[in-house]
Amino acid sequence: MLHNPSPLLTVDLEGSTTVETDIEAASERYIGGRGLATKLAHDRIPFDADPLGPENRLIFTTGPMQTATMSFTGRMNCTAVSPLTDGLVSSNAGGFMSRNFADTGYGAIEFTGRADELTIVHVTDEGVEFEAVPDLEGATVPETAAYLESEHGIESDKTAIIGPAGENGVRFASIMTTEERAFGRGGLGAVMGSKNVKALTVEGDSRLELEIPATQMEIHREAATDDHIMKRQGTVAVMDLANEMDGLPSYYFSEQSFEGVEGINGDAVERKKYKKGTCSSCAFACKLPTRDEERGVETEGPEFEVAMAFGSNSGVDDIVDVMISNELCDRYGLDSISAGNTIAAYLDSEDEFGNTDLIHDLVEKIAYREGIGDTLAEGIARAHEELGVGNWSVKGMDFAAHEGRVLHGQALSYAVANRGADHMYATFYSVEYPLVEASEAMEPIGMDGKAERLIERENLMALNDSGIVCKFSRDYMNEERYEALFGADFEELLEVGAQTVTLERHFNNQRGFDDSDDVLPYEIPELDRGIEEYYELRGWNDGVVPDEALPDDPLAA
Incomplete structure (x- = not known):
């Protein structure tokens, strides 16, 4: 069975030491990615670990297809005990980091313990460097990416970065790579922040050469030549269908269709898209670089889930307002789905649906845990009673856009x-x-x-x-x-x-x-x-x- 036989690198942040471990037996069974990380987590994280304690481990993994040139393989995995759900969570991010990660020669990198001060961990195929960066405390994702490029010449596609949300333990903080791609759901950014790690960088020239069958080129050619609606509108292309089925969560899940859908649907996003966007080696190019020059916003997306959370679920019918929310989440390092849904809960409690100035202000307040943002940073499951609204979550994770009441x-x-x-x-x-x-x-x-x-x-x-x-x-x-x-x-x-x-x-x-x-x-x-x-x-x-x-x-x- 095709698998990634590369070793595990354990980074002990408390002692600034590293250990390599042969994990090929586990890789052969679980292939790589989420399967391998789940096996490692199951065996190496104490069952009673505090998600934000030093005994939790944050495990990054790649897989064998990241040695291929096939479309649909520009992704990688991150796994830990989630501060949002209190269970094991794996999150999957696209972009361009995965092959740079594979270039280090490692199939998995895990963080354990906690650094004494805010640290960037630089991993290459020649060794590991620990860089204390106390001056980056509170820095946004773009600010940290700019520091890495100016001081080290490291581009953002070789980085995994947390923003202030991760440093401040927001339970749905994300880890950002290539600045705008996220290990989003489950709050793994808060786990990274609890370890006092501001960023991970990966470089090298030691990627394995695995034999990938020619089938990969058939798939790649089809991805390149197919005229698929997702190439133009991404996942938000499904929004009109969901709305017609009475399956678009709106006004903090109290309604199932949205009268302002035309302002936030696939057509609205496509009008703001200004170039193609993709992940590493992928010819499908379904990403959505968007901008609005009049209001000075440029971002990637929003995808369907974000257009629901910051759009219909928050009573907002202007795609540019949703784009601003999306950009703010990327900047501060927040899962945009959970951020939007949690803010929608607050809007419901205050009868403030559609108040976009308030929404954008709340994103920053959550990231820095200021005022009501401190409550909202805990997520819906922990905050709903104080807000006086329903608990729209399962196991602590709030709902995605696809409506279970009709599906x-x-x-x-x-x-x-x-x-x-x-x-x-x-x-x-x-x-x-x-x-x-x-x-x-x-x-x-x-x-x-x-x-x-x-x-x-x-x-x-x-x-x-x-x-x-x-x-x-x-x-x-x-x-x-x-x-x-x-x-x-x-x-x-x-x-x-x-x-x-x-x-x-x-x-x-x-x-x-x-x-x-x-x-x-x-x-x-x-x-x-x-x-x-x-x-x-x-x-x-x-x-x-x-x-x-x-x-x-x-x-x-």
Whole structure:
């Protein structure tokens, strides 16, 4: 099976020391990326670790496809115990860092402990340097990127940076790479901040040369020549469809359609797009560099989730206002989905929907934990009672844009996902809108067959995250191509995904998670039946992984 056999670099921040570890046995089993990081986290992070304590580990991983030149492979993974969900979370970022990371010769880099002062960690194939940067305390992501380029000649595509939100322990702080791409969901920026690490830089010339089958070039050519709407509008292309289905969360989830949708939909974004945007080696180019010269804003996006959170869910119908919110989140290092939804909760509590000046002010207040921003920085699950609004989250993670009240399989996914109410864990929405071929589609209403299909999709998405292959490759990948690329039977590959999901669930079980956490804040017909079927098919007891269901340990003697 294709895998990344490169070693693990452990960076002990307390002692400013490093250790290399051979992890090929784990890589061979879990391929790389999320699968490998989940195995490392499961074995190396204490089950009772404080997410913001020194015993938590922040693990960056790449995969074997980052040695390829195929489209859809410009991504990498980061894993830790989340300060937002209190469970294990893996976050996936695009951009241009992944191949620069692979150039160091490492398949994984983990941070443990805490540095005495604010530090940048420079990793190359020749060694590791610890640079104390107390003067960068409170610096924004662009300010830090500018420092690295001016003082060290290190471009932003070789960096992972936190803004003031990460330093201040905002529970949904992101880690930014290439300035505008984010390890977004789950608050991993706060974990990096808790370790007093302002930035990680990666450089070298030691990338492995793995033999990738010629199938990669077929996929690359199709990605380059296909006239796909996402090339023009990104994920926000689905907004009109969601609105027509009564499935666009609006006004802090109190409504399911938005009268101002035309001001924030795909057409509105496309009018502000001024050039193509892509990730490393990807010809699909679905990113959205946008700007508005009149108001002096330039950003990347917004994508659908952000246009929902800072748009319809906040009562805002002007795409430029959403672009400003998006840019502010990138600047301060915030997950733009959670930031927008949490601000929407505050707007609901104050009857201030549509107040864009307030919204933009709140983004900065959250990043610096000033005034009400200190409360909002805790996220919806911890702040909703003080605000007097409903708790629109699962396992502490607030909802993505794809509306479970009309997409029942997506609702089931939100309920049982180890990561909480996140749309990318299974991307079940794609088969219910549908965004796939008719033969792959399912009726959005109802639970029949949904549990079995959800497991298939969770396993496939975990496989993609281990490879690492972008989830938007769905129109270009099939069983034969997975088998050709990874050199294994498709069912064997899906088992890698299944083992990854199982290890995540087992880790969370040891932290106290069970079926009482697999709940939604709204009613769905037969949801309980779907959850029970899901447990039965997974072999879990009331949402808990029994010992006999754990995968055998490839690292055992």
